[in-house]
Amino acid sequence: NAGVTQTPKFQVLKTGQSMTLQCAQDMNHEYMSWYRQDPGMGLRLIHYSVGAGITDQGEVPNGYNVSRSTTEDFPLRLLSAAPSQTSVYFCASSTRTGGSYEQYFGPGTRLTVT
Amino acid sequence: AQSVTQLGSHVSVSEGALVLLRCNYSSSVPPYLFWYVQYPNQGLQLLLKYTSAATLVKGINGFEAEFKKSETSFHLTKPSAHMSDAAEYFCAVSDSTGGYNKLIFGAGTRLAVHP
Numbered sequence: 001n002a003g004v005t006q007t008p009k010f011q012v013l014k015t016g017q018s019m020t021l022q023c024a025q026d027m028n029h030e031y032m033s034w035y036r037q038d039p040g041m042g043l044r045l046i047h048y049s050v051g052a053g054i055t056d057q058g059e060v061p062n063g064y065n066v067s068r069s070t071t072e073d074f075p076l077r078l079l080s081a082a083p084s085q086t087s088v089y090f091c092a093s094s095t096r097t098g099g100s101y102e103q104y105f106g107p108g109t110r111l112t113v114t
Numbered sequence: 115a116q117s118v119t120q121l122g123s124h125v126s127v128s129e130g131a132l133v134l135l136r137c138n139y140s141s142s143v144p145p146y147l148f149w150y151v152q153y154p155n156q157g158l159q160l161l162l163k164y165t166s167a168a169t170l171v172k173g174i175n176g177f178e179a180e181f182k183k184s185e186t187s188f189h190l191t192k193p194s195a196h197m198s199d200a201a202e203y204f205c206a207v208s209d210s211t212g213g214y215n216k217l218i219f220g221a222g223t224r225l226a227v228h229p
Contacts, residue, residue, distance in 0.1 A: 042219035100146040101215040105157040
């Protein structure tokens with residue numbers, strides 16, 4: 001099992017550019033999430049999905065879109081990049097295990113917007 | 115709404131000393147609580163989790179945490195620090211409002227271990 005994979009590992013964008021961060025999992029987990037990590041703020045939830053075709057907003061969704069056409073993939077789209085979106089982005093997948101949900105994280109994508 | 119407070123954004127200990135990382139939570143229902151570790155330039159790895167079974171939870175790498183409902187705390191400890199423990203540690207509480215089991219993270223505590 002590769003677990004949760006993310007591409008690219010690093011990306012530099014200019015303000016106004018768009019791009020898609022890729023996330024895939026091979027554990028057949030029904031739930032997937034995107035977080036951003038900023039210094040001193042922990043991880044904040046951007047969007048999440050409870051299954052193929054079902055997505056919803058998290059705590060900080062503005063400027064991001066998601067879709068979930070398959071169980072395995074959950075791409076995050078930046079529509080028009082802004083410097084405030086400079087961050088490290090983590091994708092996670094989870095399933096119910098013994099009464100709780102345990103999240104498995106990818107290695108992250110470090111994004112810089114200039 | 116659930117929230118997590120980690121006291122101390124930076125903690126420094128000597129190798130072999132006790133590690134104590136503090137976490138307090140607020141939750142209106144019995145919570146599920148987690149500690150994650152993040153090594154430099156890596157993703158988050160689960161250290162341990164509390165799911166209402168035993169109040170003292172043992173995790174990987176010699177870490178353990180004790181759930182204290184009266185203090186709304188879930189502090190992480192390790193009896194003897196090792197250089198390889200240097201990392202950032204995150205406490206998280208599960209939040210099921212809205213029908214999805216989200217994680218609410220604390221701001222993190224960076225642990226430094228010096229010889």
